[in-house]
Amino acid sequence: MRLERFDGYLAATGAVGLLWVMKRYSVTSYGPNHWTAEGLFNTVTRIRCFEAAREAIDGRINSAYRSPAINKAVGGVPTSRHQRGLALDLRPGRIYTPESAARKLFELASSGEIGRVHKVIEEPTWVHISWRAINEPAHRLSLGRIPRNKETLPPSERYTTLDRGPML
Numbered sequence: 437m438r439l440e441r442f443d444g445y446l447a448a449t450g451a452v453g454l455l456w457v458m459k460r461y462s463v464t465s466y467g468p469n470h471w472t473a474e475g476l477f478n479t480v481t482r483i484r485c486f487e488a489a490r491e492a493i494d495g496r497i498n499s500a501y502r503s504p505a506i507n508k509a510v511g512g513v514p515t516s517r518h519q520r521g522l523a524l525d526l527r528p529g530r531i532y533t534p535e536s537a538a539r540k541l542f543e544l545a546s547s548g549e550i551g552r553v554h555k556v557i558e559e560p561t562w563v564h565i566s567w568r569a570i571n572e573p574a575h576r577l578s579l580g581r582i583p584r585n586k587e588t589l590p591p592s593e594r595y596t597t598l599d600r601g602p603m604l
Contacts, residue, residue, distance in 0.1 A: 464510075478521030490526055
């Protein structure tokens with residue numbers, strides 16, 4: 437859905453539009469994914485950023501909001517921004533690799549076009565992108581990579597910082 441159409445859709449449909457957001461951004465195959473107030477607030481207030489990031493790489497959403505139970509079931513870290521409605525995992529469209537998609541999203545984030553981004557991480561088959569909370573202080577944007585064989589590596593080698601961006 438194009439961003440211009442989305443704004444009009446949400447404004448015209450009110451509660452129905454909110455239900456669309458709740459369904460689109462909490463889909464999981466791991467069972468019920470119950471929203472927290474913080475998760476719903478953060479997702480709704482960043483919907484334009486989420487959709488702009490997804491459209492920029494012709495991507496498909498792998499994961500967005502996760503309840504603490506779902507986060508644990510998928511092996512997410514306890515401090516995951518997914519639990520706060522501040523992160524997306526996007527599978528890039530056909531013309532992008534995870535590397536090229538991560539670079540494009542990093543460039544858009546550096547210019548502020550997709551909001552106050554915290555990190556862009558190239559994963560083996562997708563791109564993780566996380567945003568800052570409204571009351572969170574500015575921090576330097578980073579682009580990183582997690583290798584395919586991360587489980588076999590020592591902790592210090594499981595994440596590599598590839599680039600640093602502006603303070604956002």
